[in-house]
Amino acid sequence: MKAHVSSILLGVRDMDRAKRFYTDGLGWTIKNDWGISVFFASDGASPVGFYGREGLADQVGTSPDGSGFSGLVLTYVVRSQARVDEVMAEAEKAGATVLKPAGPLPWGGYGGTFADPEGYIWSLGYSDQGEDQPYAE
Numbered sequence: 001m002k003a004h005v006s007s008i009l010l011g012v013r014d015m016d017r018a019k020r021f022y023t024d025g026l027g028w029t030i031k032n033d034w035g036i037s038v039f040f041a042s043d044g045a046s047p048v049g050f051y052g053r054e055g056l057a058d059q060v061g062t063s064p065d066g067s068g069f070s071g072l073v074l075t076y077v078v079r080s081q082a083r084v085d086e087v088m089a090e091a092e093k094a095g096a097t098v099l100k101p102a103g104p105l106p107w108g109g110y111g112g113t114f115a116d117p118e119g120y121i122w123s124l125g126y127s128d129q130g131e132d133q134p135y136a137e
Contacts, residue, residue, distance in 0.1 A: 025094020
């Protein structure tokens, strides 16, 4: 198995709210909307999509009930501290809950963390160290 993710599916309870957050709030473009699932234009990266939480849980053979930290964090690496601040502000304006405001990180970078309205955690980051950064933009 290669170190590659073909797509990222998020099980959501409220499809309309999730679509509004990512399209109206963060400016993402819907590529495909099949009613039970939605995929966004990925700009060459692994596509991100939503699936109804109940249906996705059934599809993978688990319960849709769950709470607390799932152990999953989605990361978004940008090219400046200013862009971290901008994305954090966009997300908060769109309805995200800021978990850690943007600021210096223990390892020397700069970043912040928010949860989308469904509770999925996004970690934003910037570092001027290293040449092989997995930049999202």
